Structure formats: C-alpha cells, structure tokens
Amino acid sequence: MTIEPVVSRDAAAVRGRRQWPLPRLADPNAPLLVVEDLAIRFRMPSGPSVKAVDGVSFRLDDGEALGIAGESGCGKTTTALSLIKLLPANGRITGGSVSLFGIDLVPKTERQMARYRWREISMVFQGAMNALNPVKRIGDQIAEPVEVRLGQPREASRKRAGDLLELVGIPRQRAAAYPHELSGGMRQRAMIAMALACDPAIVVGDEPTTALDVMVQAQILVLLERLRRDLGLSLVLITHDLSVIAETCDKVMVMYAGRVAEEGPVRRMFVAPRHPYTAKLLSAFPNIHADRRTLSVIPGQPPDLRTPPPGCRFAPRCEHVMAVCTQEVPPEVRFDDGVRVACHLFPPGSPGSLAAGSPLVVATAMPASSVMLGSASWASTSSGPPASGPAS
Amino acid sequence: MSDELLRLEGLQVHFPIRGGLLDILLRRTKGVVRAVDGIDLAIRKGEILALVGESGSGKTTTGRVVVKLTRQTGGRVLFDGQDVSNLWGTGTLRPYRRRVQLIFQDPYETLNPKHTVGDFVEEPLEVHGIGTSGEDRRLRVIAALEAAGLRPGADYAARYPHELSGGQRQRVVIAGALVMDPEVIVADEPVSMLDVSIRTELLRLMLDLRRERGLTYLFITHDLSLAWVLADRIAVMYLGKIMEIGPAEGVIRSPRNPYTRALVSVSPSTDPPEPGQATKRVILVGETPDAAHIPAGCRFNPRCPVAFDRCRVEEPPLFDVGGGQQAACWFAEPGAPPMPDPARAAPAFVPPPMVETSVGAAGA
Numbered sequence: 001m002t003i004e005p006v007v008s009r010d011a012a013a014v015r016g017r018r019q020w021p022l023p024r025l026a027d028p029n030a031p032l033l034v035v036e037d038l039a040i041r042f043r044m045p046s047g048p049s050v051k052a053v054d055g056v057s058f059r060l061d062d063g064e065a066l067g068i069a070g071e072s073g074c075g076k077t078t079t080a081l082s083l084i085k086l087l088p089a090n091g092r093i094t095g096g097s098v099s100l101f102g103i104d105l106v107p108k109t110e111r112q113m114a115r116y117r118w119r120e121i122s123m124v125f126q127g128a129m130n131a132l133n134p135v136k137r138i139g140d141q142i143a144e145p146v147e148v149r150l151g152q153p154r155e156a157s158r159k160r161a162g163d164l165l166e167l168v169g170i171p172r173q174r175a176a177a178y179p180h181e182l183s184g185g186m187r188q189r190a191m192i193a194m195a196l197a198c199d200p201a202i203v204v205g206d207e208p209t210t211a212l213d214v215m216v217q218a219q220i221l222v223l224l225e226r227l228r229r230d231l232g233l234s235l236v237l238i239t240h241d242l243s244v245i246a247e248t249c250d251k252v253m254v255m256y257a258g259r260v261a262e263e264g265p266v267r268r269m270f271v272a273p274r275h276p277y278t279a280k281l282l283s284a285f286p287n288i289h290a291d292r293r294t295l296s297v298i299p300g301q302p303p304d305l306r307t308p309p310p311g312c313r314f315a316p317r318c319e320h321v322m323a324v325c326t327q328e329v330p331p332e333v334r335f336d337d338g339v340r341v342a343c344h345l346f347p348p349g350s351p352g353s354l355a356a357g358s359p360l361v362v363a364t365a366m367p368a369s370s371v372m373l374g375s376a377s378w379a380s381t382s383s384g385p386p387a388s389g390p391a392s
Numbered sequence: 393m394s395d396e397l398l399r400l401e402g403l404q405v406h407f408p409i410r411g412g413l414l415d416i417l418l419r420r421t422k423g424v425v426r427a428v429d430g431i432d433l434a435i436r437k438g439e440i441l442a443l444v445g446e447s448g449s450g451k452t453t454t455g456r457v458v459v460k461l462t463r464q465t466g467g468r469v470l471f472d473g474q475d476v477s478n479l480w481g482t483g484t485l486r487p488y489r490r491r492v493q494l495i496f497q498d499p500y501e502t503l504n505p506k507h508t509v510g511d512f513v514e515e516p517l518e519v520h521g522i523g524t525s526g527e528d529r530r531l532r533v534i535a536a537l538e539a540a541g542l543r544p545g546a547d548y549a550a551r552y553p554h555e556l557s558g559g560q561r562q563r564v565v566i567a568g569a570l571v572m573d574p575e576v577i578v579a580d581e582p583v584s585m586l587d588v589s590i591r592t593e594l595l596r597l598m599l600d601l602r603r604e605r606g607l608t609y610l611f612i613t614h615d616l617s618l619a620w621v622l623a624d625r626i627a628v629m630y631l632g633k634i635m636e637i638g639p640a641e642g643v644i645r646s647p648r649n650p651y652t653r654a655l656v657s658v659s660p661s662t663d664p665p666e667p668g669q670a671t672k673r674v675i676l677v678g679e680t681p682d683a684a685h686i687p688a689g690c691r692f693n694p695r696c697p698v699a700f701d702r703c704r705v706e707e708p709p710l711f712d713v714g715g716g717q718q719a720a721c722w723f724a725e726p727g728a729p730p731m732p733d734p735a736r737a738a739p740a741f742v743p744p745p746m747v748e749t750s751v752g753a754a755g756a
Contacts, residue, residue: 071587072558183679184447213446213614218658218675240587243660267664284592286617288644288659295621297596298589301557 014062014232019199022101023115030102032201032234033060038096040078040087050305052078054258060202065228065235067245069281070255073302076238080204084117118145122195126207131191132179138190139175145197164193168223185216189223204236209244221247242285246270254278257302257313260332264339274341277314312344320345397472397608398458398576400433404466405453409684425683427453429632430467438602440609442619445629448680455578455612459494460485490520493569497581499561503553510549513537513568520572536571541597559590566597580612595622616659620644628652631691632683634710638717648719650734651692657735674734697737698723
C-alpha cells in the first residue's frame with residue numbers, strides 16, 4: 001500500500017509566494033513548525049501546579065491543515081497559545097521547543113516575539129465579539145497590524161484592509177462599520193481578514209466556528225479551505241468538534257489530559273481509530289447520516305491535572321484497560337500509515353491491528369509494521385516536502 | 393388527539409421597534425419584529441418534539457411563550473385541554489409553572505455561585521410552598537439530584553457550583569426542574585455548551601427520565617443532528633414559521649422543504665469528505681434576513697435554490713406529504729412537479745474571488 005502525501009504542495013513554491021522575506025534567523029530548508037516535547041505548567045494560588053501540557057510533539061508543513069481535538073481542559077488551547085507565547089500570566093513553558101523555520105521561539109523575549117506574532121503566526125479567536133474592539137471601525141482594526149507590524153503608510157494599510165475584507169467576502173465599503181453592526185458570521189470573517197493582515201505563514205483558529213449557525217459554519221469552512229488553497233496558508237484548528245476537522249484538515253491530533261493520544265492523517269484516523277479515546281470521541285458524535293440513538297458514552301471525567309494518574313491518563317475511563325496501563329506511560333508508536341498512537345494496546349513493534357473480535361478492529365486492513373517514535377526523530381511524518389527526517 | 397398535552401394555535405409574537413424615548417412616550421412604533429409569525433404545534437404526552445432552527449428563527453421565543461416568560465401577541469396556548477394563553481401574574485401561573493419547567497442553555501450562568509447545589513434545587517419548593525417540613529424538602533432535593541444522576545445526592549447538595557464540572561452543573565439544573573415533578577420540560581439548547589462526550593450522557597439522561605416519569609419534552613436546538621438523535625418528531629423553523637414538521641425519520645431522510653434539505657446536507661459529520669462529495673451539499677448564500685423585514689411570498693424564497701415565480705408572491709401553507717409529515721413548500725402541494733435537486737439547482741456557494749493584495753514586498 002502506498003501512502004498518499006498528506007499535502008502534495010511544494011514547500012518551495014509556498015515560501016516563494018511570500019510577500020515578505022523569511023525572518024533573518026530562518027533556515028530556508030527547515031520545516032515550517034516543529035513542536036517537540038512541549039511542557040506547560042500553570043501556577044495555582046495554592047497547592048501543586050497544573051501540568052496542562054506534558055510532552056506534546058507535532059509538526060506542521062507548508063500549506064497543511066492540522067486539527068487539534070479533545071475535551072475541555074485537555075490542553076489544546078494552551079498548546080495553541082504557546083505557539084505565539086500568549087499564555088496567561090500564571091502559565092509557563094517549562095520544557096521542549098517550538099521551532100518555526102528552525103528558530104526556537106521558547107527562549108524569545110516579548111520584544112523578539114513581535115517579529116513572529118501576527119507576521120508569521122496569527123490567531124482567530126472563538127468569540128469574535130470579544131476579540132474585536134467594539135469602539136473601532138473594523139477597517140481600522142484590520143489596518144492596524146499592517147501599519148504597526150509591517151510599517152506601511154496609512155493609505156496602503158487602509159487599501160489592504162479593504163482588499164482583505166473583499167477576500168473574505170465582505171464588501172469593502174463595510175470597512176467603516178463597527179463590530180456590532182455586523183452579524184456573527186460577518187464578524188468571524190472580519191476576524192479572519194485581520195488574521196491575514198500581515199500575510200502570515202500560519203493561522204491558528206481557536207474554535208473559529210463554534211458559536212455560529214450550521215449554515216454560516218459551512219460558509220466559513222469553505223472560505224478557510226479556499227484561503228488555504230489560494231494563499232498557501234498553513235492552518236492549526238483547535239476544536240472539540242470533530243466534524244470541523246473532518247471537513248478542513250489533513251491531519252488530526254487528539255489530545256487527552258495534556259498528552260497526545262493519537263495523531264495522523266484524518267482519512268486514516270477517522271475511518272480506523274486505534275486509540276480507544278479517539279474511537280469513543282468519534283462514536284459519541286451525533287451523526288445525521290448514521291443510525292439514530294447509537295451514541296456511545298465516555299464514562300467519568302478527565303483527571304485532575306494537579307495529580308494526574310500514573311501510567312496512561314485515560315486508563316480510569318478506558319474499556320480496554322490492562323494492568324500495565326495504570327503503571328506505565330504508554331510510549332508513542334508510529335505506524336506505517338502515518339498514525340502515531342500512545343496506547344498499550346499498540347506496543348512498539350506491534351502489528352498494525354488488534355486481535356479479531358476486538359471492537360476496535362475495523363474492516364480496513366492496517367499496515368503490518370510499526371516504527372517507534374524516538375526522542376531524536378522529528379515530531380510527525382507528513383510525507384510532504386521538506387520532510388527529510390530520520391524516521392524509520 | 394386525546395393524549396395531546398400541549399397545543400399552540402396560530403401563535404404569534406411580534407415585538408414593536410421603538411426608536412427612542414420619544415417613541416416610547418408617544419407609544420409610536422417604527423416597525424415590527426415578527427419573531428414568531430403564526431405557528432401551530434401539538435405535542436403528545438411522552439413525546440419529544442425538537443424545534444430546530446438557526447439564530448433568529450423564533451425557536452427560543454416559542455419556548456419562552458410556552459413557559460410564560462414572553463407574552464404572545466396572537467394565538468393561543470392550550471395545556472391539557474385548557475387555554476392558558478391569558479394566565480399571567482404569579483398567583484394564577486403557579487399551578488401551570490409546576491407542571492411546565494424550563495432548562496436553560498448555560499449551566500454556568502444559571503447557577504448562583506454563592507448558593508449550594510441543595511439551595512438551588514430547593515428554592516422552587518420554597519417558592520411554591522411544597523413539602524411539609526424542612527426535612528421533607530431535603531429528601532425531595534436529594535431524590536431529584538439522584539434522579540439527575542448525581543449520586544449520592546446528599547453529598548452533591550452540600551457542594552458549590554465551582555466544585556462541579558460543566559456536565560454536573562447541567563445535571564443540577566435538570567434536578568432543579570425535576571424537583572417540581574413536572575409533566576413538560578422545555579429544554580433550550582441544554583447541551584450546546586458541553587463537550588461532545590458529556591452531551592451523550594445528558595441526552596441519555598433525558599431519554600431515561602422520559603421512560604421513568606413519562607416526561608414530555610420540547611427540545612429547542614440549532615443542531616439538527618442532536619434533534620435526530622433525541623426527538624420523535626422534528627419541527628424546522630425559519631424566520632418565525634414552521635417550514636417542515638414530522639417524524640424525525642421522515643424529516644431527516646426525506647425532507648420535502650428545500651430549507652430542510654439544505655440543513656440536512658450541511659449537518660456536520662465526522663466522515664472525511666470523499667472527492668466529489670462537496671457537490672452534494674447545499675450551502676445557502678447569505679444569512680437569515682432579520683425578522684423586521686420578512687420577504688414577501690415564501691419567506692425563504694430569496695435564498696431558495698429552487699424558488700420559482702409563485703414563491704415570490706404567495707406564501708405556501710403546510711401541505712400534508714404523508715406519514716404525518718407536513719412541508720411548507722409549493723413543491724409539496726398535491727399534484728406539484730417533483731422538486732429539482734437543490735444541490736444541482738443551487739449556484740454552488742462560491743467564496744469570493746481572489747483579489748490582488750497590493751502591499752509591496754518592502755524589506756522586513
């Protein structure tokens with residue numbers, strides 16, 4: 001079985017169409033974004049600190065869309081905020097690296113981050129009404145980063161704001177409108193226009209469609225898809241809604257209690273999930289195109305991250321729990337089809353499928369061998385260029 | 393039908409638009425928002441009816457009229473055969489409110505952070521003077537909490553909302569409704585704020601409660617897939633009118649109104665799209681118009697991919713299409729030609745074209 005490249009896009013071409021040069025320290029041959037072994041702690045007013053993110057690794061290539069899924073409190077938003085170092089005051093990156101074009105952003109100061117925030121990585125927040133300034137016209141809000149970050153003259157920034165509004169489907173005359181004069185869907189489009197203001201390499205969307213009606217959500221997703229294609233954007237979508245990921249992303253990373261449970265191509269993972277948590281999440285999703293009342297329940301709640309359970313953090317809620325699960329942290333194992341799983345059901349060297357009769361076995365045959373993801377290897381196996389990692 | 397519990401007849405809620413203080417003083421109006429514009433609904437005992445619609449469809453207003461938080465401007469509300477449309481004032485409403493309870497969307501805002509869970513659940517008992525003694529009330533509170541799946545109830549009763557997860561909070565809200573031993577529960581987006589995994593548990597709880605207590609639900613949601621999972625019948629609302637109503641199976645599997653078809657086609661699914669599948673989806677252009685300016689003719693016609701001349705002048709009534717299903721569309725009229733496939737008829741939703749952005753590549 002041959003594995004299709006997740007994104008058949010030429011990184012050189014994507015980077016070639018940049019309007020602005022790469023950061024001075026950038027390695028032009030480095031992958032776009034590699035997060036390795038990221039750890040984030042939150043100090044609490046009393047008691048032990050919370051390990052919100054604990055050893056998360058992933059990789060994002062040029063033009064690729066990665067979805068990060070999981071329940072509230074699994075660390076998905078914290079991971080996203082750490083990419084531009086916008087963590088709350090009591091949060092701190094305690095380990096690992098976030099490398100953009102090979103530049104590690106973790107040790108950067110606030111001043112140094114100014115070069116990367118919005119110009120390389122921008123963000124679309126969840127509540128567009130809260131994220132937009134209610135007393136400024138949207139055109140001015142979009143023009144501001146162009147003026148401040150890129151040092152463009154006011155006239156050029158204004159013109160670009162108008163162009164960007166048209167790009168997301170808002171007539172440029174609406175630049176004079178205040179946020180409250182726009183509908184929810186329009187505000188979300190304006191937020192997207194603002195995120196695109198400095199022609200960033202990566203746009204991070206934190207629940208970008210969660211508060212919207214289904215029809216408006218469908219419109220926004222089509223828009224994001226087109227922007228990605230036309231502008232060569234890379235997307236990171238944070239959402240608890242797996243359908244959004246199914247529709248727009250190439251890769252998905254399922255997080256649980258601050259760790260990666262499973263990561264891989266959407267077409268593989270959503271059809272043939274390996275991790276019991278992924279399987280549960282998928283079957284708990286109400287699907288109008290499937291039979292009624294077949295939803296499954298994930299009993300219990302995610303653990304308290306001040307005192308996480310030893311071993312696999314999903315073990316207390318897992319139907320397939322074994323003795324080893326409560327004692328040892330499962331290693332991350334990579335399979336030939338590009339899926340990475342952290343579950344004792346899939347130990348290093350295990351064949352790609354479970355024994356017959358297991359509810360996790362799906363009709364699709366799995367590739368036979370697996371590859372251990374060593375600490376030295378890069379975070380993910382997208383086969384798109386410029387992947388030249390030492391995997392397998 | 394004899395087992396009919398709740399009936400809405402020609403229900404109308406029109407809100408006047410007043411520009412400013414002077415308008416209010418002169419009782420002058422600048423227009424009318426027709427939030428609910430004449431709907432008929434009947435809910436049988438033990439039934440779950442889902443009212444589905446986008447923002448501005450009037451679904452929440454309808455729910456508020458049923459629980460008597462908003463006054464209708466026309467039509468009637470009948471409960472158990474009695475006209476309750478004009479019951480107002482706390483004294484006369486109390487017996488009705490005991491039997492019809494409301495569950496709100498946001499469990500974070502419904503609960504008072506300074507009151508214990510027990511206080512919250514007990515409050516309606518005090519208001520209605522139910523229970524012979526403090527001890528009797530306490531037992532009722534514990535029973536309600538346990539019925540909502542919070543066991544042991546005595547333990548939860550002593551907790552504060554901040555000690556609970558989102559799912560547990562919503563169970564507390566449900567317990568607050570159950571303690572009155574109601575017959576009808578109006579649930580307005582009861583699970584929309586919750587994670588998918590927790591949603592399922594609450595939907596199961598709602599189904600269990602119906603089985604154990606014979607509860608009747610009016611389930612209000614914007615999410616057609618939740619309605620599909622839970623409801624016996626589904627009513628789809630658009631701009632204050634019912635566009636289609638019928639058994640869930642019929643409305644979802646063979647919708648006869650183009651709006652319902654479009655909603656079904658864009659309903660979220662976790663199946664990664666196959667190549668070419670995108671063409672089956674009907675993504676409507678634009679957004680729901682505001683209810684102060686309802687289009688003439690069929691109110692859906694400006695966004696309808698299959699609208700024809702008649703739709704622009706004449707509003708279709710609900711036509712019977714068999715199997716207890718009704719659709720408000722001229723294509724559902726007996727003898728009408730079959731509806732063209734909206735996915736083909738629709739000008740595909742084309743996102744706006746690329747524009748050349750003009751900022752030159754000056755040095756960074």
